[in-house]
Amino acid sequence: MILTVTMNPSIDTAYPLAGPLKVDDVNRVEPIKTAGGKGLNVSRVLGQLGDDVLATGLLGGRMGDFIADRLDECGVAHDFARIAGESRVCVAVLHEGNQTEFLEAGPEVSGDELAGFGEKFRGLAGRADVVTMSGSLPRGVDAGYYAELAGVAAGAGAKVLLDTSGASLDAALAAKAxxxxxxxxxxELGGLLGREFSPERLDEVRDAVASDERFAGVEWxxxxMGAAGSAAFHQGRAWRVRAPRIECVNATGSGDSTIAGFAHGIAAGADPAEVLRLGNTCGTLNAMDPATGHLPMDRWDDVYSAVEVEQV
Known part of the structure; x- marks a missing residue:
């Protein structure tokens, strides 16, 4: 089973505009509402790939009820801890090829609520082969909380895929597990290591990752690197991955879809090149679909065969 963790889910509301955004005036829209949050995007893609997936995290209030209902509608199994505060709403205005976002911070979580989730997580992690943790932490939760969860999951024998940044990533890399x-x-890597990197100098990226003790013990x-693809480092080996050029419809959720592909491959015991091919296929396909965290599976073969994975 693959367990996905979304600590700060949201109702993602997209407002597509037929013309320009009219400031200080009325803009009439047909909203598109999705159960959002990075981990829920991961969950939906894993469902499309046929994995046994369970979503968990924190939900609160009527907004949380709405998110749970939407997950039921799209067939994503879930087991969330309930909190008193209202889950957040995030709005994206799509206008003239631009995306203007309004992101609520989300509810503040009490110590008792966090302890309740921790107890639930320990039980769920014991059933999981792979655990994904994605996105921001809500107010009231220390930046080291992902590191704490990763330790629990690793102790239960699960492989943890962490997609976060800043202080949360730093704390996870400093942890024992x-x-x-x-x-x-x-x-983000440059911010973590205090220097700038370029896609044209992957040798510098490789050497920096290999020499920084914080990455010791991290398998992957x-x-x-955006349009330049990605670089991957695993057990002393390095790969360069290039995805095919496509017409991008909606890039939101492509990173989450990539994580889903990685989780799918790792859970299946795929070899390193296949793990990378699966992740980048999923990320590319998401960008070709107007829905977030959704793949146009009829294009799978074309994209999968066009992804280039090269050991360097």
Missing amino acids: KPYLVKPNLT VVVS
């Missing part, structure tokens, strides 16, 4: 996989982008370090 390391994540199995981390996926910073090039800018995957560095996303």
Whole structure:
């Protein structure tokens, strides 16, 4: 079983505009509402791939009820801990090829609520082969909480795929029990290591990852580089991955879909090149679909065969 963790889910509301955004005026829209949060995007894609997946995290109030109902509608199994505060709403205005976002911070979580989730998580992690943890932490939760959860999951024998940044990533890398996989982008890696990197100098990226003791014990370090593809480092070996050029419809959720592909491959025991091919196929397909965390599966063969994975 693959367990996905979303600590700060949301109702993602997209407002597509037929024309330009009219500031200080009325903009009439037909909203598209989705059960959102990075981990829930991962969950939906894993469902499409046929995996046994369970979503968990924190839900609160009527907004939380709405999220749970939407997950039921799309067939995603879930077991969330309930909190008193209302789950958040995030709005994206789509106008003239631009995406303007309004992101609520989300509810504040009490110590008792967090303890309740921790107890639930320990039980669920014991049933999981792979655990994904994605996105931001809500207010009231320390930046080291992902590291704590990763330790619980690793102790239960699960492989942890962590997709976060900043202080949460730093704390997880400093912990005794390391994540199995981390996926910073090039800018996040530079911020973590205090220097700038370029896609044209992958040797510098490889040497920096290999020499920094924080990455010791992390099986997979995957560095996303936008249009330049990604670089991956696993057990002393390095790969360069290039996805095919496509017409991007909606890039939101592509990183989450990539994590889903990685989780799918790792859970199945795929070899390193196949894990990378699966992840990048899923990320690319998501960008070709107007829905977030959704793959146009009829295009799978075309994209899968066009992804280039090269050991360097």
